[in-house]
Amino acid sequence: MTISLVLVGKTDNHHLEALIDDYKKRLSHFVNFEIIIIPDLKKRKNMEIELQKEKEGELILKKISTSDFVVLMDENGGEYSSTKLAGWLQKRMNTGLKNLVFVVGGPYGFSQEVYARGNQKLSLSKMTFSHQMIRLFFTEQLYRAFTILGNLPYHHE
Template sequence: MTITLLLVGKTDNAQLQNLAAEYQNRLSHFVNYKVDVIPDLKKTKNMDIALQKEKEGELILKKISTSDFLVLLDDKGAEFTSLKFSDWIQKRMNSGLKQLVFVVGGPYGFSEAVYKRVNQKVSLSKMTFSHQMIRLFFTEQLYRAFSILNNLPYHHE
């Protein structure tokens, strides 16, 4: 299985990039994990929010194939403990799934077209975090899930 984190907008904070890269490197021992960044839209200052979400949605959907299992990282999604998330990942792997794609949307969320395509929504927290921090938090939680599945001493319950 390949797990992709699809992001709208780049992370320009070098410290966050380095930390996320550390967990991405650790994940490479367990799963094919990649990060795909959709560049920020240009000239959004005077753009209507609905139009911005629609344009970002079009870019997201261009990156998704019909066979991908699409998961939106969305504050209205299902919440998991780290153990439950590792179980959820294991079930996706056991199902024979080839591509699992997690998406972090733009600053205003997702378009209706993206919501119609989604297979599941997952929330990392009820709190709001910057898109730059979500990349780190998600990558760490994914590594934690694989460390649980592989009985490594990383996670303590």
């Protein structure tokens, strides 16, 4: 299985980028993991919010295949503990799923077309975090899930 993380905009903090890269490298021992970055829209400061979401949505949808299982990282999504996330991932792997795609939208969220394409919504917390931080938190939780599945000593309960 390949797990992709689709992001709108690059990470502009080199400290966060280094931590994300560290977890990405660690994940390579368990799964084919890739980060796909969609560039920020040009002249977006002059755009209406709905138009910005539509244009970002078009770019997001171009990165998703019809056979992909798509999880939208959304504040209104379901929440899992780390162990529940690990179990959820195991179930996806057991089905023979080839591509699992997680998507972090732009600053205003997703277009209706992206919501319609998503198979599931997932929230990392009821608190609000910057899109930059979500990238790190998600990548770390994905790594944690695989260490739980592998009975490795990273996660403590």
